[in-house]
Amino acid sequence: MIYDFDQVCDRTKTDCLKWDMVQSIFGHDDLIPMWVADMDFPVAQPIIDALKKRAEHPFYGYTKPGKSVIDSVIERMWRKFKWKIKPEWVVFTPGVVPALNVAIRSLTHPGDEVILQEPAYHPFFPAVTNSGCQIINNGLKLTNGCYEMDYDDLERKFQPKTGRLRGPGRVKTIVFCNPHNPVGRLWKREEIIRMGEIAIQNGAVVISDEIHCEILFDGYQHTPFASISKEFEQNCIICMAPSKTFNLAGLDVSSIIIPNRKLREDFISMQSGIVPSPTLFGYTAMETAYRYGDEWLEQILDYLQGNLDFLLEYLEKKIPDIKVIKPQGTYLIWLDCRELGMDKLVLSSFMLDKAKVGLEDGFIFGEAGSGFMRMNIGCPRSILKEALIRIESAVNSL
Numbered sequence: 494m495i496y497d498f499d500q501v502c503d504r505t506k507t508d509c510l511k512w513d514m515v516q517s518i519f520g521h522d523d524l525i526p527m528w529v530a531d532m533d534f535p536v537a538q539p540i541i542d543a544l545k546k547r548a549e550h551p552f553y554g555y556t557k558p559g560k561s562v563i564d565s566v567i568e569r570m571w572r573k574f575k576w577k578i579k580p581e582w583v584v585f586t587p588g589v590v591p592a593l594n595v596a597i598r599s600l601t602h603p604g605d606e607v608i609l610q611e612p613a614y615h616p617f618f619p620a621v622t623n624s625g626c627q628i629i630n631n632g633l634k635l636t637n638g639c640y641e642m643d644y645d646d647l648e649r650k651f652q653p654k655t656g657r658l659r660g661p662g663r664v665k666t667i668v669f670c671n672p673h674n675p676v677g678r679l680w681k682r683e684e685i686i687r688m689g690e691i692a693i694q695n696g697a698v699v700i701s702d703e704i705h706c707e708i709l710f711d712g713y714q715h716t717p718f719a720s721i722s723k724e725f726e727q728n729c730i731i732c733m734a735p736s737k738t739f740n741l742a743g744l745d746v747s748s749i750i751i752p753n754r755k756l757r758e759d760f761i762s763m764q765s766g767i768v769p770s771p772t773l774f775g776y777t778a779m780e781t782a783y784r785y786g787d788e789w790l791e792q793i794l795d796y797l798q799g800n801l802d803f804l805l806e807y808l809e810k811k812i813p814d815i816k817v818i819k820p821q822g823t824y825l826i827w828l829d830c831r832e833l834g835m836d837k838l839v840l841s842s843f844m845l846d847k848a849k850v851g852l853e854d855g856f857i858f859g860e861a862g863s864g865f866m867r868m869n870i871g872c873p874r875s876i877l878k879e880a881l882i883r884i885e886s887a888v889n890s891l
């Protein structure tokens with residue numbers, strides 16, 4: 494089936510966070526919303542058909558994922574990444590963010606330290622602090638328009654510091670994001686190995702958020718952290734989900750893959766009674782997406798590549814003061830607006846009040862994001878074009 498992603502669909506009046514909450518979130522109702530991470534494209538037809546079919550069976554009682562659901566995750570990990578996983582490793586949660594919160598709590602005690610790599614996906618911050626832990630920032634380095642990990646700094650973060658309460662062994666985990674939201678880096682195998690070895694040598698478990706791992710631009714291939722080696726496999730909690738790939742965020746389903754038995758048991762016991770399982774519609778959508786969604790996915794990836802190329806050309810030609818940090822994955826584009834010379838709050842209100850586009854402020858991803866904005870290009874090209882025209886005319890009016 495050929496999908497028409499140029500078609501603009503009205504998502505308003507559907508309790509849609511992205512479109513219906515524009516007024517309450519941004520204080521304007523005439524903005525183009527390009528913030529929260531879902532796409533303005535209808536989902537794959539097989540998913541719609543499967544949900545309708547399931548809805549027709551009028552029993553929506555307690556649910557438990559059967560073998561076929563679990564197999565769909567196992568088969569996908571193998572087919573996409575040549576990563577062989579076992580059924581008992583898979584734990585389902587109604588989202589990656591709740592899983593991150595559970596994972597951090599299961600690995601730490603209040604007062605422990607957790608490493609984030611800023612700019613970092615903003616829900617990572619409360620996940621650490623609400624667990625009573627302290628954030629240690631191993632900030633990414635921006636070199637020649639590309640973000641890199643700072644391994645020397647990472648090693649230093651594990652060293653005990655005299656004169657401070659911090660001692661050896663207080664960093665319990667690193668929250669790693671691959672592909673990285675917001676900067677769009679897909680970490681290479683050798684980069685993952687270098688970071689993972691430092692974590693292992695220092696007794697820290699890696700929580701690897703790989704939710705964006707199937708939204709990759711041309712030529713890139715994802716490496717799950719756990720697929721590197723047995724040692725890596727035993728030292729991580731991997732967060733996967735079909736929600737970004739197949740645009741299913743409202744169905745609340747993700748699979749958390751934990752090969753290490755002790756880590757898994759601790760995770761499950763921390764989750765128990767607090768974080769519910771996904772809904773039966775979530776399971777139906779996930780299995781269908783993993784088994785029958787690839788025709789749609791291939792077309793979406795082509796379309797997103799087209800959007801990225803359009804954006805790159807438009808900014809280079811018409812708004813050269815805004816630079817794109819060229820993403821390797823995700824449909825979230827990290828825009829370097831520092832050449833506009835605005836303070837972070839001025840930049841924020843410039844995009845809202847003058848340009849009338851609802852982007853994410855870079856500073857919500859940490860201080861390193863000041864001067865940047867995050868733009869979601871998961872929309873029909875005509876909407877992207879309209880947003881760029883608005884930004885261009887706002888910049889020209891300066």
Ligand SMILES: Cc1ncc(COP(=O)(O)O)c(C=O)c1O
Nearest residue numbers: 530588589590591614674702704
């Ligand atoms: C890196 C990352 N992790 C997690 C999430 C959200 O996960 P969920 O909706 O499954 O809680 C997002 C959504 O944008 C994300 O970008």
